Amino acid sequence: MNPVSGTDEPNPMKLPDIIAALETEDIRADLAFTKPDESPALLAQRAVEEGYDMVIVGGGDGTVSEVAKGLIHAPIPLGIVPIGTYNNIARSLSIPTDLAQACQVIAQGQIKSIDVGQANNDAEHYFFEAAGVGLDAALFPLGEEVKDGQWGRTLQAVRLAISYQPQRLKIELDRPLANATTRTSLRQRFLRRQLATRSEFQLQALLVVIANGPYYGTGFTVAPDALMDDGLLTVSVYRKFSKWELVRHFWSISRGQYHYNPKIETYQVAKVRLSSPTKLPFHIDGHQIGELPVTFQVVHQALKVLVPAETSSP
């Protein structure tokens, strides 16, 4: 459990309720708290080695993803008690935020093997929500401080967003465009006819989001149709957006309303490579970890998670 995830009452005060809810479900758990400067992935790995039946994480997306990293390809599942601020991973998996209901899912739900994203085939660089290149990668370093209500940082983020220019990018998909296209914009339909057999293209874009699930960041519905178990990442290319359109779009997706916009091209692939003639950073789950070129790929069914029984995907 992360004692500081979320913004409401301190998590240790929720502990008696969580333990009682687990006991009601006949689950007896040993408890460990996360530390600010130590990845809880190690705790999860140790639990696997010591023969525990499952690992239950109480925390937000940062904590859930760190614990999950320790369980990639492990034989035991992850149970999630979402007590973070946005809980995108839990939301993507239809796990309730009510503590008792979340514990019920852990006891009575089904085990689902979900996909995980990976950057550059690097065992250190898994992602669960989304990766990105362009404006959001530039903004994410400011994100945590904005989340903490530091208004100076918010102003800095707005200034950066307004002055950010579209970037030249080369996008290489692992399949021909015609096979990667989901909902089609006019340009996509044009591409589909003209370039159906091509799998790479060059363009200028404000940002490219590579989503594993529907939600990321501060609760954005970024890829409403993304499933976490289909072996595919959803690549959304934001082209020719005016700043005003972008603000409007992100405002509405932060409120769960996703409107299909013909200026967003969407592709579904298992692997995508992005490169650029300029130095551009990329992020995974909000952490800026390197510069282009980068290859993102899906690791199919990498993680076992307890989700509500008989719920259709994600």
Ligand SMILES: Nc1ncnc2c1ncn2[C@@H]1O[C@H](COP(=O)(O)OP(=O)(O)OP(=O)(O)O)[C@@H](O)[C@H]1O
């Ligand atoms: N014992 C601790 N004391 C202080 N900070 C901690 C401790 N354990 C973990 N952290 C920090 O908590 C952060 C992760 O928080 P987490 O993402 O779980 O919550 P959140 O930000 O409220 O939720 P969400 O990501 O869903 O919005 C990491 O930055 C980590 O370093």
